[in-house]
Amino acid sequence: MTITLHEPRVRSVLDRLFAAAESDDDFEPPWDDLLSVDPQERSDVLAGVYMPISARGGDLLYGLVRSSRPRTVVEFGTSFGISTLYLAAAVADNRAGHVYSTEMSAAKVTAARRNLDEAGLGDVVTVLPGDARQTLADLPGPIGLVLLDGWKEFCLPVLRDLEPRLAPGALVVADDIDQESMAGYLAYVRDPANGYVSVAFPVEDGMEISCRE
Known part of the structure; x- marks a missing residue:
């Protein structure tokens, strides 16, 4: 069996993208200033910064998609397409499904599409340019898996927008849960009253895996 x-x-x-992303370690964005500006402006300022998931986090995503076999995968926050490649490889190996990803930076949209095409996975992914709260508004369900890895203050609003279209048993994965700005999101998915069973997974920066009722 071939594993894409x-x-x-x-x-x-x-390998090329992870190597390039190592340069992020030498760059400390002025977060206090950036968090106070418009999200589009913030995305444009950080158009050259990767902010990727970890390789082990990517392997986890691949395994989740392979095992759950979702017909529709949604990703909030494409960046240069590292996480998208893991999702797309799993969809390709399932021989069914499609990934819809969304990204505010026009430069990153172009780069991600190029990277996906170079990897031979462009045909199973649609990268939607713009604000996820708008670009995902008309995406039909049922959605089987969601990856939330965009601006952290929007992870919960994006999830709430998608909830009516989530399939029963859908998986929702949030990255960087160690960040303080994810506290509200975590409180929401960890409250049984909101319809999830949720657990933190110990990969770099932390991932929260939540199963929808």
Whole structure:
């Protein structure tokens, strides 16, 4: 059985992107200033910053998509497409489904599409440019898996927008749960009254995996 995630053309793109993302460690954005500006302006200022998921987090995403076999996968926050590649590889190996990802930075949209095409996975992904609260508004359900990895203050609003279209048993994965700005999101998905069973998974920066009732 061929595992697309291990194919040379996919691994070479991932290796290149992870290597480039290491430069993020040498750059400390002025977060106090950026968090007070319009999200689009913030995205444009950080158009060259990767802010990727970890490789182990990517493997986890691949496994979740392979096992749950969602017909529709939604990603909030494409960036350069690292996490998107893991999702797309799993969808390709399932031989069913499609990934809809959304990104505010026009430069990153172009780069992500190029990276996906280079990896041979562009046909199973649609990258939607713009604000996720608008670009995902008309996306039909049922949605089987959601990855929330965009601006943290919008993770909960995006999830709430998508909830009416979530399939029973849908998985919702949120990255960077160690950040203080994720506290409200975590309180929501960890409250049984909101219809989730939720658990933190110990990969770099932390991921929350929530199963919808």
